[in-house]
Amino acid sequence: MGKIYSQIIQNWSGGMTNLLRQNNIRFARKITHFDTQTDPSKLSPYTDFAATTTDIGTIATIKLCRFVAAEKASGGQANIFALGQLAGGVGEFKIYVKDTISAAWAQIAAGNGADLICEKVFVEYKNYLMGWRGTSAPGAGKDLDGTATYFWYITTAGGTLTYYSTAPFDTVTYVAQPIVHSKDDRLYIPFDNYVYYKTSATATPALGITLPTNLIITSICEYGNYLAIACRPKIPMNRNSVVFLWDRDATLTTVTESIDWGPESLDLIDTLDGILIGISSMRNSYSDVIAFKPHLVFKYYGGGIQSAKQIFELPLSLAGNQIIDKQKINNRILFMASGSYGSDAAQTDGIWSLSRTPDGFAVACEYLYNNATAITSAGIKGFLKFGDYVLAAFTDGGTYKCNLISSATYATAAPVYETVIFNGGDAAITKKLLSVTILTEPLPAAGSVTVGYKADAETSFTTILTSSTDDAIRKTAVNIESTGVNLPLFKEISFQITSQGNAVITGLKFLYEEILDDVA
Numbered sequence: 477m478g479k480i481y482s483q484i485i486q487n488w489s490g491g492m493t494n495l496l497r498q499n500n501i502r503f504a505r506k507i508t509h510f511d512t513q514t515d516p517s518k519l520s521p522y523t524d525f526a527a528t529t530t531d532i533g534t535i536a537t538i539k540l541c542r543f544v545a546a547e548k549a550s551g552g553q554a555n556i557f558a559l560g561q562l563a564g565g566v567g568e569f570k571i572y573v574k575d576t577i578s579a580a581w582a583q584i585a586a587g588n589g590a591d592l593i594c595e596k597v598f599v600e601y602k603n604y605l606m607g608w609r610g611t612s613a614p615g616a617g618k619d620l621d622g623t624a625t626y627f628w629y630i631t632t633a634g635g636t637l638t639y640y641s642t643a644p645f646d647t648v649t650y651v652a653q654p655i656v657h658s659k660d661d662r663l664y665i666p667f668d669n670y671v672y673y674k675t676s677a678t679a680t681p682a683l684g685i686t687l688p689t690n691l692i693i694t695s696i697c698e699y700g701n702y703l704a705i706a707c708r709p710k711i712p713m714n715r716n717s718v719v720f721l722w723d724r725d726a727t728l729t730t731v732t733e734s735i736d737w738g739p740e741s742l743d744l745i746d747t748l749d750g751i752l753i754g755i756s757s758m759r760n761s762y763s764d765v766i767a768f769k770p771h772l773v774f775k776y777y778g779g780g781i782q783s784a785k786q787i788f789e790l791p792l793s794l795a796g797n798q799i800i801d802k803q804k805i806n807n808r809i810l811f812m813a814s815g816s817y818g819s820d821a822a823q824t825d826g827i828w829s830l831s832r833t834p835d836g837f838a839v840a841c842e843y844l845y846n847n848a849t850a851i852t853s854a855g856i857k858g859f860l861k862f863g864d865y866v867l868a869a870f871t872d873g874g875t876y877k878c879n880l881i882s883s884a885t886y887a888t889a890a891p892v893y894e895t896v897i898f899n900g901g902d903a904a905i906t907k908k909l910l911s912v913t914i915l916t917e918p919l920p921a922a923g924s925v926t927v928g929y930k931a932d933a934e935t936s937f938t939t940i941l942t943s944s945t946d947d948a949i950r951k952t953a954v955n956i957e958s959t960g961v962n963l964p965l966f967k968e969i970s971f972q973i974t975s976q977g978n979a980v981i982t983g984l985k986f987l988y989e990e991i992l993d994d995v996a
Contacts (some may be wrong), residue, residue, distance in 0.1 A: 478990035480910065481900065485984045491838025493788055496897045507840035508824060509891035513808065513831045519981040521891040525845050525868065526881035538562055538572060539583065539876040540869045542598035545861035548632045556862060557605060557632065559598040569593040569609060579864050582664040584634035591648030593855060594620055599654045601663040604629045604677035608651050622649040629677060642683065644670060650692045657698055660724060664703055666693040671705060671965065684726045689712060695745045699752055702732065706745035706754060717742035717756060739774045744802050746809045746967030748832040752777040754784060754808060757799060774830060774839065787837050801858045808833050810842065810861060814854040823850040827859050827868060845870065845879050848890040886978040893973040906991040909963040912940050913952040921946055923977035931966035965991065
């Protein structure tokens with residue numbers, strides 16, 4: 477009889493990894509729709525998403541794409557504003573508002589008939605809403621058409637739009653989300669290779685810094701006293717992505733520092749605990765296939781070095797070749813992405829998170845904004861986390877949709893946790909799985925947890941057990957529960973946990989025996 481070993485997972489905070497055979501069971505191959513960071517000792521499922529409502533037509537009609545939380549011109553109450561586009565028009569943008577999270581959307585403003593919406597930017601500054609618009613359709617991969625472009629702004633109370641189109645605002649092709657820097661209360665507006673700024677909502681934008689013309693600004697954020705400016709090359713693989721640190725002194729034409737961010741396309745940047753974090757993608761261009769295995773790359777810069785250092789990468793084949801939008805909350809950077817990931821290469825449409833943990837960083841697909849239903853030809857638009865609520869806008873088969881996380885329903889999201897591949901440190905040795913135990917908080921009515929395994933060359937998970945007894949906190953299986961078949965022999969094995977009905981998982985334990993058949 478070989479030696480018997482026990483493994484147990486009771487800390488879930490490691491996040492996802494591409495190092496699938498490192499035998500560190502704190503890491504996962506896949507995490508979807510679980511909260512693993514608020515309390516790392518348990519997997520807490522999120523509630524379902526459901527379609528939001530409107531009093532002026534369907535969501536498909538008003539085509540919501542971006543959100544901000546802001547007060548109206550007076551009153552101090554937080555409202556949710558949305559950028560959209562009324563179907564049946566010629567492309568002019570509309571602005572909608574929710575007075576409460578449960579209220580219907582109502583229109584407060586509209587662009588003129590010559591406007592074409594730019595869905596990438598929507599920002600609030602000093603009780604004004606702002607964005608971009610064009611007058612003709614942009615080319616593939618571009619945000620605006622580069623001719624007759626305008627920057628617009630309007631009060632949060634509605635009223636008359638103001639347009640600004642003085643050069644170079646009139647020939648813009650690429651735009652990124654503006655931010656307000658806390659050190660000077662200025663709104664910084666990035667586009668193409670420029671950063672402009674406003675000192676008041678109605679002030680004329682002033683030039684801050686001009687960057688090299690072969691770069692495109694993709695994202696900006698605060699970095700202490702600096703403005704960190706993330707750029708990718710205008711032509712893929714023409715040069716590396718770079719982050720510039722600018723001290724916001726518009727009287728100078730140079731930046732304080734430039735940081736090499738590697739050959740990937742740098743899409744988003746922000747800070748966690750004072751560390752500059754960049755999320756990049758190795759992706760195909762709109763005309764050339766240059767990546768056989770697209771992936772996301774997470775890097776950091778902590779100062780004192782001339783280039784960013786890689787944290788890890790994930791083999792995520794992106795739908796639409798993009799990640800979009802960001803929000804930093806609860807020491808997590810949230811971002812929206814849609815693509816194929818995991819052992820089954822299933823499409824994952826979600827709001828992802830990069831978290832700062834005591835041991836480093838962790839990434840997970842935090843929210844499935846269409847629950848467990850894959851989206852056809854997914855087009856991601858934007859999201860907003862507002863307290864415990866989350867709004868997500870996307871297209872499904874070309875139809876605009878907007879979903880809101882509900883407060884009580886756990887019926888369809890089906891959160892999933894998939895472990896890394898476990899081989900006991902030696903994949904040459906055969907092992908026999910002796911038992912599997914799932915630990916939970918007392919199961920609620922209609923709550924259940926399913927555990928499956930996948931061994932060696934198998935391509936799908938076989939269900940071992942389902943725990944569904946009210947108030948149960950543990951269930952152990954010594955064979956396949958549904959058939960009585962013995963648990964498998966394996967050289968490598970991974971496990972999948974699925975939760976239904978707000979079943980909270982606290983542990984996964986398995987016993988295995990070594991079969992001493994390796995005589996080489």
